[in-house]
Amino acid sequence: MRYISTRGEAPAIGFLDAVLAGLAPDGGLYVPEVWPLLTQDEIADFAGRPYPEVCAAILARFAGDAIPHVDLLEMANEAYAGFTRSAVTPLRQLSPSTWLLELFHGPTLAFKDVAMQLLARLYEHALTAKGQTLTVVCATSGDTGGAAVEALGGLKSVRLVVLFPDGKISEVQRRFMTTSARDNVRCVAVDGTFDDCQAILKSLFQAQGFPQAVNLAAVNSINWARIAAQTVYYFTAAVALGAPQRPVSFAVPTGNFGDAFAGFAAQRMGLPIERIIVATNSNDIVARAIETGRYARGPVAQTQSPAMDIQVSSNFERLYFEAVEREGLETSRAMRAFAESGVIEIPPKALGSIRELFVGVGVSEAETAKTMVSTFHESGELIDPHTAVAVAAASRIGSKRRQTPLVVLSTAHPAKFPEAVRAAAGVDVTLPNSVRGLVKKPERIDRLPADLATIKAYVRDFAGA
Numbered sequence: 001m002r003y004i005s006t007r008g009e010a011p012a013i014g015f016l017d018a019v020l021a022g023l024a025p026d027g028g029l030y031v032p033e034v035w036p037l038l039t040q041d042e043i044a045d046f047a048g049r050p051y052p053e054v055c056a057a058i059l060a061r062f063a064g065d066a067i068p069h070v071d072l073l074e075m076a077n078e079a080y081a082g083f084t085r086s087a088v089t090p091l092r093q094l095s096p097s098t099w100l101l102e103l104f105h106g107p108t109l110a111f112k113d114v115a116m117q118l119l120a121r122l123y124e125h126a127l128t129a130k131g132q133t134l135t136v137v138c139a140t141s142g143d144t145g146g147a148a149v150e151a152l153g154g155l156k157s158v159r160l161v162v163l164f165p166d167g168k169i170s171e172v173q174r175r176f177m178t179t180s181a182r183d184n185v186r187c188v189a190v191d192g193t194f195d196d197c198q199a200i201l202k203s204l205f206q207a208q209g210f211p212q213a214v215n216l217a218a219v220n221s222i223n224w225a226r227i228a229a230q231t232v233y234y235f236t237a238a239v240a241l242g243a244p245q246r247p248v249s250f251a252v253p254t255g256n257f258g259d260a261f262a263g264f265a266a267q268r269m270g271l272p273i274e275r276i277i278v279a280t281n282s283n284d285i286v287a288r289a290i291e292t293g294r295y296a297r298g299p300v301a302q303t304q305s306p307a308m309d310i311q312v313s314s315n316f317e318r319l320y321f322e323a324v325e326r327e328g329l330e331t332s333r334a335m336r337a338f339a340e341s342g343v344i345e346i347p348p349k350a351l352g353s354i355r356e357l358f359v360g361v362g363v364s365e366a367e368t369a370k371t372m373v374s375t376f377h378e379s380g381e382l383i384d385p386h387t388a389v390a391v392a393a394a395s396r397i398g399s400k401r402r403q404t405p406l407v408v409l410s411t412a413h414p415a416k417f418p419e420a421v422r423a424a425a426g427v428d429v430t431l432p433n434s435v436r437g438l439v440k441k442p443e444r445i446d447r448l449p450a451d452l453a454t455i456k457a458y459v460r461d462f463a464g465a
Contacts (some may be wrong), residue, residue, distance in 0.1 A: 001064030003030040003224060006321040007335070008328015015066040016126040019119070019225045020134065022218030023205040028332065029318050030224045035268040036061035040244045043270060047239045051088035052076035055118070055232045061269070062228045067125060075121035082107055082117075089114065089233040091240055094379055097402070098394060100387070100410045101237045107434065108176045109413035110307075111259065112147035115229035120151035122225055123217075127157040135214040135463040136160045137204060139197035141255060142169040142307040143412060145187070146176030148219045153182035161459050162187045163197040166447060169306050172416045172435055179441035186462055192450030193300040195312050198256075202314075203452050210456065214463035221258025222314050230262035231269065238271055241405040247274040251394035251408045253386045254278055255308035257286055257315035259409060260358070264319065267357060274404050278360045279393035281305045281368065286313050287360030289344075293351045295320075297342035303365055304420040305385040307412070319358075323350035361393035368392060369424035376425050384414040384421065 003018040004010075007028030013021065018030045038061070046054045056073040063072065080088045085105040092100045106113025127134060136158055138148045145162040152160045162177055166189035178187045190197050201218060205211055221227060238248040250273065252260040260278050267273040280287040281303045289295035297311045321331045324347065338344045346354070363371075371388040375381055383391065387410040399406045414421045418429045448454050 001036070001062060001066070002033040004033050004328075005029070006031060006317050006328060007332035009332065015063045016129065019122050019223065020126055020132075020217050022216065022223055023202060026332070027202070027206055027335070028328070029222050029314070031318055031321065032062065035265075038270040040270070043235065043239060043244045046235055051232070051236060052080055054236055055080075055229070058232050058235060058269075059118075059228060071125065075118060075125065079117035079121055083113075089236060091237055091407070092381070094375070094381060094391070094408065097399070098406045098408060099237070099241065100381065100383075101233060101407050102410050103233065104410065104413040106147070107150045108143070108146040109416050109432065109434070110143035110147060111230075111409070111411040112143045113150070114233065115226040116144070116147035116151040116219065118229045119219060119223065119225050120155065123152070123158060124155065132215060133157045134159070134217045135459065136217045136219055137163065137201055137459060138219050139163045139194065139201040140177075140220075141165070141194040141310060142173035143416070144220060146173060149177050149180045149182070149185050149187075152219070153180050153185050155184065158184060159463055160185045161462060163190050163200065163455070164188070165194050165197060166191055168193065168302055168309065170417050170419070172418070172438065173306070175438040175441070175443065178443035178445050179438055180444070187445055188455070188458065189445050189447045190450050190455075191447070194310050195300055196450040198310075198312060198314065200450065200452050200455050204456060204459065207456060210460075214460060220314065221256055227258055227262050227265060227315070230259055231266040234263050234266035234273070235271055237407050238273070241407070244270075244272050247272040247404055249273065249275040249277070249399040249404050249406045251277040251279055251390040251397075251406060253305070253308060253390040253409065253411055254280060254286060255283065255310035255313065257313040257319070259411070260286075261315040261318055264322070264357060273357065274400055276358050277390070277393050277397050278358050279390040280360070280362050281308050281389055282362065282364060283309050283311055284360075284362035285311050286316060287362040289316070289346065290354060290358050290360030293346045293348070295338070295344040295346060297338070303385075304368060304417070304424070305389055307386055308389070319354060320344070320346070320350070323353045359397055361397055363389045363392045371395070372421060372424040373426075376427060382414050382421065382425065382427060382429065383410060384412045384417050385424070386411050
């Protein structure tokens with residue numbers, strides 16, 4: 001299995017190199033050269049199998065002969081051994097036709113754990129095979145950073161720098177990062193937005209000689225292994241609800257579009273997905289793009305669902321690449337134009353291709369709060385604000401056909417946002433032990449401006465320490 005850049009100006013590489021690389025040298029994102037395809041019988045065979053087994057089977061299609069299947073299964077078993085549910089990502093029925101896919105049973109109570117715990121094992125395997133060490137820089141809107149610290153903290157072959165927007169994430173999200181005492185972890189509060197953090201991360205990859213000097217890697221969803229790992233729960237959820245004999249729809253709360261693109265990848269692999277509802281908060285760049293055909297950056301609004309406070313969605317580039325029939329030069333032109341003007345006018349044929357699977361819905365702050373209240377009173381389920389955005393969008397749009405099950409991706413435990421849940425639903429969240437313990441731990445935070453040169457020097461010093 002080989003991986004190519006969405007911008008078409010970088011050589012194809014193997015799976016392990018794609019795992020370690022992050023961005024391609026031309027600034028693009030890696031995608032499979034050819035989408036692996038599962039037969040209907042192979043998909044049906046996932047029914048009732050343990051989650052790690054399904055994970056290993058799917059990852060094997062992306063890894064090719066780079067990693068033996070027995071090693072993938074061992075990694076998956078280790079990655080999910082610490083999850084609090086044996087199903088790893090269990091389904092919970094919300095209404096006769098709507099289900100919650102609970103993705104928050106990992107160590108930091110967010111869906112990022114599902115991919116990050118596996119990525120840590122893939123890093124160990126790849127670095128051992130190559131005899132290398134890595135400097136990982138992570139830009140986070142809240143949850144990726146905590147999952148990265150939990151997964152990569154203590155690894156001898158990895159140094160981790162987490163960039164997060166100062167004052168723009170919840171206290172619980174912050175403490176999952178900043179209370180780590182691991183020597184290989186540094187947390188940086190950046191005076192800016194998540195988009196500033198993400199822009200700095202991408203610039204680090206494109207700074208001449210810098211990625212090679214520090215052996216730079218990324219664990220954001222620009223890393224293909226993150227997307228690959230997230231396709232697994234689309235398969236397990238759909239099969240539990242009758243796939244491949246019947247299609248399933250999904251509603252996905254999204255900011256950086258990685259979780260939603262994982263659904264696209266699952267569909268390309270043969271999973272019968274009828275519709276993916278892309279649910280955004282007021283930072284609705286992706287929803288607007290799908291609705292209007294104009295991908296236009298705006299100011300970042302601070303909301304009660306901070307992990308989605310994003311106006312530049314990295315994985316939209318992967319979708320654009322597929323929608324323009326994998327024309328790397330056209331993707332490169334569009335993304336460079338977006339960097340200059342903040343706007344992409346999606347070609348009509350490409351927009352039609354996107355709309356075959358995706359529908360975009362922007363959800364207001366008032367609707368998010370109202371949905372947390374109504375969901376609790378109607379079903380007894382207490383949901384976090386990100387999940388509420390997806391529930392609201394699912395209620396407004398629904399599946400194309402009444403008989404198609406609709407799965408809402410529940411991306412975080414409400415304990416990660418207790419203030420927002422209390423303000424909306426009037427209910428105090430019962431905090432898990434993992435959260436209660438964070439309050440007693442001291443924090444380690446370095447505060448820096450949103451300045452590339454400053455952060456570049458910081459990363460270089462830490463990598464050389």
